[in-house]
Amino acid sequence: xxxxxxxxxxxxxxxxxxxxxxxxxxxxxxxxxxxxxxxxxxxxxxxxxxxxxxxxxxxxxxxxxxxxxxxxxxxxxxxxxxxxxxxxxxxxxxxxxxxxxxxxxxxxxxxxxxxxxxxxxxx
Amino acid sequence: xxxxxxxxxxxxxxxxxxxxxxxxxxxxxxxxxxxxxxxxxxxxxxxxxxxxxxxxxxxxxxxxxxxxxxxxxxxxxxxxxxxxxxxxxxxxxxxxxxxxxxxxxxxxxxxxxxxxxxxxxxxxxxxxxxxxxxxxxxxxxxxxxxxxxxxxxxxxxxxxxxxxxxxxxxxxxxxxxxxxxxx
Numbered sequence: 001x002x003x004x005x006x007x008x009x010x011x012x013x014x015x016x017x018x019x020x021x022x023x024x025x026x027x028x029x030x031x032x033x034x035x036x037x038x039x040x041x042x043x044x045x046x047x048x049x050x051x052x053x054x055x056x057x058x059x060x061x062x063x064x065x066x067x068x069x070x071x072x073x074x075x076x077x078x079x080x081x082x083x084x085x086x087x088x089x090x091x092x093x094x095x096x097x098x099x100x101x102x103x104x105x106x107x108x109x110x111x112x113x114x115x116x117x118x119x120x121x122x123x
Numbered sequence: 124x125x126x127x128x129x130x131x132x133x134x135x136x137x138x139x140x141x142x143x144x145x146x147x148x149x150x151x152x153x154x155x156x157x158x159x160x161x162x163x164x165x166x167x168x169x170x171x172x173x174x175x176x177x178x179x180x181x182x183x184x185x186x187x188x189x190x191x192x193x194x195x196x197x198x199x200x201x202x203x204x205x206x207x208x209x210x211x212x213x214x215x216x217x218x219x220x221x222x223x224x225x226x227x228x229x230x231x232x233x234x235x236x237x238x239x240x241x242x243x244x245x246x247x248x249x250x251x252x253x254x255x256x257x258x259x260x261x262x263x264x265x266x267x268x269x270x271x272x273x274x275x276x277x278x279x280x281x282x283x284x285x286x287x288x289x290x291x292x293x294x295x296x297x298x299x300x301x302x303x304x305x306x
Contacts, residue, residue, distance in 0.1 A: 032296035051300055058293030 007122045008037040015097070015115040022103035023111075024082065027096045028089060028119045029053050036093065036123065044098070053086045053096035060086075074109065087112055090120025131299065138278045139217030142271050148212060152264035155255060157210025159265075162251045167201035170247035174200060174240060184236050207248060207268055220272055224279025234280055238273065245269055 002010070008028045016023045016039060025040035033054035038046040060072040077084040083099040085108070095116040099108060133141050175197070178184045188196065203223065209216065227237060248265045255261035288298035 031294045033294070033300055051297065054294065054297050055292045055301065058297065059291060061293050062291055 004122055005037045008119055009039070011115050011118045011122070012037060012039045015111050018111045019103075019108045022100050022108050023097055024100060025098040026115070027053070028123070029094050029096055030123075031057070031092055031094070036119075040098065049096060049098075053084075053094060056086050057088065057094050074112075076105070085109075085112060087116040088120070089116040090123050093119060093123045095119055127296065131295075134282065135221070136214035136217040139212065139214065139220075139271070139275055142274050143212055146267050146271060148264070148267050148271065152260070152267065153210045153212060155257070155261050155264050156208045156268060159251050159255055159261060160205060160208040160210070162254050163205045163208040163248075166247050166251050167204045170204050170244060171197050171200050173247070174243045177243060178236075178240070187230060187232060204244060204247070207244075207265070207272060208251070212268065212271065217275055220275045221279035224276035225283060227276070228280050228283045234277060237276070241269070241273060 012026045012028065015026055025038070025044060027038035027040055027046055027050055028036045029050040030036060031054055033051035035046050035050035038050070040046045040049060056075055056077075057072065060075050064070055064072055072088060075086040080101070082101045083103060083105070085097040085099060087095045087097075089095045095112060097108070097112050099105075175193075179188065206216075206219070223237075227234070245266070248269055249262050252258060252261035252265040285295060285298050285302065288301060289295040292298055292301065
């Protein structure tokens with residue numbers, strides 16, 4: 001039977017296959033900012049991205065609480081050279097996805113939600 | 124810092140009993156300090172004079188006192204000094220001492236200032252200790268309790284910072300990692 005990490009990597013690989021070249025990298029991260037599994041590109045520090053993703057999620061949850069707008073479903077940062085998406089993956093983890101600038105967001109969001117749900121079940 | 128440290132689980136007043144154990148502060152030493160409390164009471168005004176002379180001569184520390192009741196500050200400082208010699212270093216003591224660290228954080232006082240004032244308190248505390256029949260042992264005891272006190276109120280500082288960041292990012296362990304500069 002595959003380990004938890006192997007199962008999560010399989011989910012991330014599936015996401016990258018389904019979304020095609022739009023997904024540059026992805027990582028499953030605990031709420032403490034530690035990555036469970038990652039397919040980030042070599043020029044990216046997974047450790048730092050994981051901590052940043054967890055921080056973004058934590059702060060967004062705080063915003064949701066302060067504004068009474070409910071829990072965060074997804075966070076998308078659009079920069080001039082790419083996009084970064086963070087989604088909750090169950091109660092204890094999240095999925096961070098690094099995207100190309102011209103990514104098909106509609107497709108990627110659907111695939112990323114499925115992947116986050118699957119990771120949440122594994123974690 | 125991927126490892127969870129057992130020290131992270133020791134919080135609030137429990138840090139004092141941990142430190143008492145770490146430093147080996149004995150019941151005899153506590154009793155020795157208690158016996159010196161009336162002498163500490165006599166020494167407190169001189170300590171207060173030296174303490175505020177230095178703080179108020181430095182522009183960056185003096186500005187914290189521009190709109191406060193100095194009589195109240197004097198009284199609090201003297202009480203703080205005398206209480207070093209209370210002889211009971213329990214959770215209630217820790218709670219009282221931690222309030223000092225909490226206040227420092229709340230007013231935005233950089234931690235270097237209270238640490239830099241330690242030598243003033245130390246000199247006067249040692250002067251008190253020298254009046255004991257066993258001056259060397261009393262000096263050792265007073266150094267321990269002063270170090271203990273500084274450790275406790277600095278811990279209060281750190282706890283408050285971690286708590287504030289953990290509330291913002293939603294996770295204490297993540298907050299510790301961010302503060303460590305690891306990520």
